[in-house]
Amino acid sequence: xxxxxxxxxxxxxxxxxxxxxxxxxxxxxxxxxxxxxxxxxxxxxxxxxxxxxxxxxxxxxxxxxxxxxx
Numbered sequence: 001x002x003x004x005x006x007x008x009x010x011x012x013x014x015x016x017x018x019x020x021x022x023x024x025x026x027x028x029x030x031x032x033x034x035x036x037x038x039x040x041x042x043x044x045x046x047x048x049x050x051x052x053x054x055x056x057x058x059x060x061x062x063x064x065x066x067x068x069x070x
Contacts, residue, residue, distance in 0.1 A: 022050055040068065 005013065029046055040061075047057045061068055 025050060
């Protein structure tokens with residue numbers, strides 16, 4: 001018998017899997033960068049390459065790094 005997943009767990013599973021995939025891909029891209037500090041434009045470029053909307057990047061930056069001026 002095939003395992004079943006509850007509707008209430010679908011979002012958690014899919015968003016978690018997507019986060020793992022994105023982490024894997026972004027880790028490879030970050031590894032190629034030289035230096036320890038980068039302008040925010042580099043964040044946007046990497047996000048664009050991962051198909052992460054700028055609005056999501058801005059929302060996260062505001063929540064996690066409120067001292068950054070956007």
